[in-house]
Amino acid sequence: MTSRRGLLFGTLAAIHALILFAGFFAPYDPAEQARVIPYAPPSRVHFVDVEGRFHWRPFVYAWTPDPAAYDRYLEDPTSRFPLQLFVRGAEYSVVPGIVTNVHLFGVAGPARVALLGTDGYGRDVLSRLLHGGRLSLIAGLLATVCSLIAAALIGTLAGFSGGTVDQILMRTADLFMAIPWLYLLFAVRAALPLQMDARDTFLLLVVVLGVIGWARPARLIRGIVLSARERTYVLAARGFGAPRRYLLRRHVLPQTAGAMLTQAALLVPHYVLAEVTLSFLGLGVGEPVPSWGNMLGALQQYHVLTSYWWMFAPAVALIVVTFGYHLLTSYVHERMRVVAI
């Protein structure tokens, strides 16, 4: 069990590190175009050249358009382009303020290394995948924080005060839970301007996602607060004259920690998916900023869908992240139940 737990946490941590330091792991700027090689397949990494000689350092050949067939490519064997570590390339910021241009790997121009192929503008799909993941994942994480803060405030208020306040808040929560979440997402999205710059869109996405998901965790937390309030030791503390703030902080809120963690692990993939859905339909982040959603959106064109399998890369990444969080949810759930007993 321990090794499986280690594997789960290790994989999740690795994915998050890859995505958070997208600038370093991605060989190119996500918006950098190479119009001469649209929809080029993934670069083949070679050890043996065309003459059969072995090289210790892996290398790639440049793609050149196949003169015989439209949108096919041939490797140009005239010159080798060895893969290099820590190359200098496009500038990016690790954290806002610190700008650098060192990338984990790359090749010297004019060839390009695209381990996951290129899209319709010749942009590197791997670089876009990592940068896009950064947007989708951070939006999901921030929205989860938003939702849980709202849920904790509303749930605690409802559970602790009871009566009419409780009734009104929980009826509202019921209402939010009754509306199909996608329609709710669209209703909120419809209220916002269609074209915005990427940063505004991103912030609005976070808020919109946060708004749609508060109801379920709020109900849960209210239930826990309600039962915690009636525990005998809480009643005793109240009898000794403990102020509300102390009761909440010391006795009531710690009880909700397990539910909050489980809900967090549950909400993150949900929100990542919601962001992907919005951007997929063209209502989220727009070009040239990549997100998993607008990358998948390219697949709505039939010729892209049928011809270029590497364009499915964001879907695979999405499944991996979703699955990781599913495992995390069941792990946290399991763990918290043990602690509670």
Add this chain to the structure above:
Amino acid sequence: MGYITRRLAYSLFTLLTVSILSFSFLELAPGEFVDDMRVDPTVAPETIEELRRQYGLTESLPVRYFRWLRGAAGGDFGYSFAYHTPVSSLIWDRARNTLLLTVPALAIGWLIALPIGIWTASRPGGWTDRASDAGTSALLTVPDVLLALLLLLLALRTGWFPTGGMTSPGAADLNLFGRAKDVAAHAFLPLMALVVSTLPLILRHVRASLIEALEAPAIQAARGHGIPRVRLLYRYALPMASNPLLSLAGLSIASLLSASFLIEVVMSWPGLGPLLLDAIMARDLYLIVAASLFSTLFLVFGNLAADLALFAVDPRIRPGQGARA
């Protein structure tokens, strides 16, 4: 009767709230339908003002809302700016098409989930149970978008199914049977996507409720009395599990509608989904309100039906009101 009346009142309240919410959300939205004309130098500003007055955009929100509400009660949902027709003439066909997908999908989903759920719940830990658990876990991680895309890819690659739309060109010339066959062929893939996307949740829930029922003391006692397993399962456990199952049937409609929205858009099925998406893009106010309202209507109807079925099936709900009276 108290339960049913209260339930109906709450449904009506939900619909009203949704309409108010969507109206006020849209009021907050910057931008109107006429904005595109403003930048067009060939359209005079007076024309735009005239249009705004015709569409009723110059009046205050409550006035507009109540006028709309009065119309909506009589089946008139306002006027679509983009299509230049009353919204009601657009929405009925689209709503019907969405129902054409969701109702069969719900039925098929339950028809598949019930037998598998019963089978796996009666043999927990067996290889069928583990296989179905692995299958549902895998399906749960596949996003609806991808599911629709993959099925579309299958259709395009093999050419077995028609892609896009609901009818073939020239379908209007066919007789009734031919038209039905044509629509069924077009509906097959979206339907399949919808079933696959909703099945795992239903299946898991069926299994969980049945297992819970089987572990209940009453069933344990019945087992102790030597009642055979099959009779135990169908005569005692299944009715016990019907309460959570019916509640889920109502709740699953929400996720079904969300999934249907996406699948309709990806597979170009002319349902409410693409209509709403286009309406949002065009800022077509009344169409947005009507499309969201219709989807809520389906949902409310579904929940209402589930609750009424619950009322009919579960005697534990009925004495509740008798005790209060």
